[in-house]
Amino acid sequence: MRVALFVTCLADLMRPGVAFAALRLLEHGGCTVEVPQTQTCCGQPAYNSGDRATAIALARKVLDEFDGFDYVVAPSGSCGGMVRAHYPELFRDDPALLARIEALAARTYELTDFLVNVLRLDSVPGNFSGTVTYHDSCSGLRELNVKAQPRTLLGKLPGVKLAEMNEAETCCGFGGTFSLKFGEVSTQLADNKCGNACATGADAIVGGDLGCLLNIEGRLRRRGDLKTQVLHIAEVLAGRSD
Amino acid sequence: MDVRSNEFKARAAANLGDAKLQKGLGLIKVKAVVNRASAVAEFGDFETLREAGKQIRNRALADLDLYLERFEREATARGAVVHWAENAAEACRIVVDIARQNGAKTVAKSKSMVSEEVGLNDALIEAGIEPIETDLGEYILQINDAEPPSHIVMPVIHKTAEDVADLFHEKHGTPRKTDPAALTREAREILRPKFLSADMGVSGANFLIAETGSTLIVTNEGNGRLCTTLPRLHVAITGIEKVVPTLEDVSTLLRLLPRSATGQAITNYVSLHTGPKHIDESDGPQQFHIVLVDNGRSKLLAGEMREMLRCIRCGACMNHCPVYQAVGGHAWGWVYPGPMGNILTPSYVGLEHAVQLPNAATLCNQCGVVCPVKIPLPDLMRKLREEQMARGLKPWPERLGLALWGWAAQRPALYALGTRIAARVMKWLGGGEKLIHRLPLAAGWTDGRDFPAPAGKTFRELYREKRK
Numbered sequence: 001m002r003v004a005l006f007v008t009c010l011a012d013l014m015r016p017g018v019a020f021a022a023l024r025l026l027e028h029g030g031c032t033v034e035v036p037q038t039q040t041c042c043g044q045p046a047y048n049s050g051d052r053a054t055a056i057a058l059a060r061k062v063l064d065e066f067d068g069f070d071y072v073v074a075p076s077g078s079c080g081g082m083v084r085a086h087y088p089e090l091f092r093d094d095p096a097l098l099a100r101i102e103a104l105a106a107r108t109y110e111l112t113d114f115l116v117n118v119l120r121l122d123s124v125p126g127n128f129s130g131t132v133t134y135h136d137s138c139s140g141l142r143e144l145n146v147k148a149q150p151r152t153l154l155g156k157l158p159g160v161k162l163a164e165m166n167e168a169e170t171c172c173g174f175g176g177t178f179s180l181k182f183g184e185v186s187t188q189l190a191d192n193k194c195g196n197a198c199a200t201g202a203d204a205i206v207g208g209d210l211g212c213l214l215n216i217e218g219r220l221r222r223r224g225d226l227k228t229q230v231l232h233i234a235e236v237l238a239g240r241s242d
Numbered sequence: 243m244d245v246r247s248n249e250f251k252a253r254a255a256a257n258l259g260d261a262k263l264q265k266g267l268g269l270i271k272v273k274a275v276v277n278r279a280s281a282v283a284e285f286g287d288f289e290t291l292r293e294a295g296k297q298i299r300n301r302a303l304a305d306l307d308l309y310l311e312r313f314e315r316e317a318t319a320r321g322a323v324v325h326w327a328e329n330a331a332e333a334c335r336i337v338v339d340i341a342r343q344n345g346a347k348t349v350a351k352s353k354s355m356v357s358e359e360v361g362l363n364d365a366l367i368e369a370g371i372e373p374i375e376t377d378l379g380e381y382i383l384q385i386n387d388a389e390p391p392s393h394i395v396m397p398v399i400h401k402t403a404e405d406v407a408d409l410f411h412e413k414h415g416t417p418r419k420t421d422p423a424a425l426t427r428e429a430r431e432i433l434r435p436k437f438l439s440a441d442m443g444v445s446g447a448n449f450l451i452a453e454t455g456s457t458l459i460v461t462n463e464g465n466g467r468l469c470t471t472l473p474r475l476h477v478a479i480t481g482i483e484k485v486v487p488t489l490e491d492v493s494t495l496l497r498l499l500p501r502s503a504t505g506q507a508i509t510n511y512v513s514l515h516t517g518p519k520h521i522d523e524s525d526g527p528q529q530f531h532i533v534l535v536d537n538g539r540s541k542l543l544a545g546e547m548r549e550m551l552r553c554i555r556c557g558a559c560m561n562h563c564p565v566y567q568a569v570g571g572h573a574w575g576w577v578y579p580g581p582m583g584n585i586l587t588p589s590y591v592g593l594e595h596a597v598q599l600p601n602a603a604t605l606c607n608q609c610g611v612v613c614p615v616k617i618p619l620p621d622l623m624r625k626l627r628e629e630q631m632a633r634g635l636k637p638w639p640e641r642l643g644l645a646l647w648g649w650a651a652q653r654p655a656l657y658a659l660g661t662r663i664a665a666r667v668m669k670w671l672g673g674g675e676k677l678i679h680r681l682p683l684a685a686g687w688t689d690g691r692d693f694p695a696p697a698g699k700t701f702r703e704l705y706r707e708k709r710k
Binding site: 007009011012013014015016017019020035037038039040041043045046047048049050051052054057058061089138142143169170171173174175176177178179180181182183184185186187188189190191192214215217218219221222230 | 251254255258564565568569601602603604605606607608610611621624626627628629630631632636640644647648650651652654657661664665677684685686687689690691692693694696697699700701702704705706
């Protein structure tokens with residue numbers, strides 16, 4: 001099974017360990033993983049900012065880079081959702097490309113969804129020990145139906161205890177450029193999330209999207225909490241590799 | 243109503259620091275979100291019902307002209323008078339003319355967002371006619387110097403019982419009391435004589451039923467019934483998009499609306515108005531006028547915002563919106579707040595007067611999944627952002643940043659170089675703590691949050707090093 005890793009621009013720049021962890025999990029599941037070297041970004045920042053032309057250009061680039069693989073896997077519900085849920089809309093008036101785009105969309109998965117529903121992993125290599133609470137990122141949850149998958153996988157780590165927070169499905173306030181344009185509101189939403197997460201007493205806040213995690217960690221540290229870890233689900237499942 | 247939507251950011255920031263407001267807003271999650279969730283769970287297959295609601299509204303909009311004509315025919319045949327208003331000014335003129343022609347001096351109003359939209363109260367006052375809001379929430383706002391509502395269903399959700407206690411004490415000159423039941427009784431004592439003496443009643447309409455020419459309102463306080471039956475004139479004012487083909491259709495929508503709005507299986511009152519008082523009926527108005535307002539709606543019908551016309555004004559989108567929950571409805575600066583306001587405000591008052599609103603959302607889609615008629619609100623916001631881009635209504639620093647980033651992201655070698663530099667600079671900025679406290683050009687982030695610093699090398703660099 002040839003799988004292409006969609007690194008995501010945030011993991012590439014901000015936290016390479018997340019992409020290495022995803023790589024390790026896919027290889028653990030028996031995949032031959034390739035990392036197309038010219039990949040940059042899925043185009044979502046442009047799409048959500050109203051720059052449709054750039055979003056289309058980047059989607060075409062992704063199509064060319066990821067066309068020949070059995071599957072494309074991203075350690076992000078946000079980027080995965082962009083390809084799966086929104087790429088077809090970008091090419092609705094371009095029948096020649098639409099079929100290829102739809103095929104790409106159908107082969108593209110968020111990491112935990114892929115591990116559970118395609119690879120059907122029965123074990124994961126990580127050895128995390130402690131209590132974690134899981135933040136459901138909006139795109140993964142509401143565009144890709146990612147809810148049970150990460151919890152199923154966490155359940156395979158004997159040392160992990162899951163403590164659910166209140167409002168786990170409520171947005172953390174990141175929202176891409178929203179976090180910059182509406183900083184005060186965004187910070188308030190992040191603060192609400194930190195409050196709910198910390199109330200569980202968890203050792204780590206875990207999620208599937210780096211955007212949310214940077215936002216939550218950023219607020220948590222500013223609140224003075226230097227202890228609670230903020231981890232990507234791939235890091236927990238694979239064992240940290242940075 | 244004045245449009246102050248371009249002040250969203252400043253008002254939102256101010257509201258975040260308003261402790262009393264925050265206390266009021268806290269009730270939304272308790273009252274609306276929790277109650278809706280249990281009503282939906284109790285109902286069972288709510289998803290099928292949502293799909294049915296969507297189809298009914300789509301069918302109505304697909305032949306809107308035909309259903310409106312049918313409505314007019316049926317309503318007229320039953321003795322009502324149907325008026326068509328192209329815009330807000332015309333709607334106000336029609337209602338004022340009806341009042342003048344019949345010598346009406348006082349108007350008892352039940353809750354109507356379209357009357358807020360067209361600014362009816364101001365027009366009546368200007369014509370020397372006294373409007374009296376009879377919905378408790380709207381009444382509180384009216385005596386508080388005509389403060390605008392902050393929610394379409396719960397107009398005073400931003401106020402606490404303490405606020406109302408102070409207000410009644412001041413405006414009514416009565417001893418201060420804080421018990422909500424006692425406050426309600428006090429308002430009722432003041433409002434009852436006004437119902438009885440009002441010359442004209444004004445209501446909205448949640449739905450217009452084409453096959454019978456009826457208007458329908460859902461209320462909980464009973465004031466709607468008094469406004470529409472006691473005075474000798476009844477004027478119902480609503481938007482043209484509210485029409486549905488049949489009573490059967492409306493019964494489906496009635497299963498969706500209260501559950502989505504307040505978590506009720508049904509509201510305390512559901513009133514159908516079909517024509518004025520009939521010769522062998524004992525009560526009801528002598529005249530029944532229906533004012534159908536376009537005010538931008540038919541323009542929406544032909545464009546990309548068409549799906550927004552399905553809206554049945556339940557308020558579920560704002561109740562579930564994390565941004566609304568944090569800042570309250572007044573931040574939106576016009577009639578409709580929350581996700582629906584992000585679409586309706588720019589659509590009705592012009593995008594240039596509401597440029598921030600389509601962007602004032604994280605696109606989390608919590609609104610989209612609770613909408614009873616499945617309006618894809620985030621998709622519509624995104625389309626408005628595209629229009630904003632096309633019309634040059636985005637601030638230039640954002641356009642420049644986006645253009646530079648987009649240009650680089652299409653050039654892998656350049657992008658790799660740029661990210662390598664950025665990873666190193668940010669690592670350096672993060673220092674020993676690995677946290678960046680201030681980032682140039684990103685004060686929006688770093689004013690309230692640190693920025694976790696990266697490791698110093700990009701994944702693709704490290705991956706290549708490992709492969710060697």
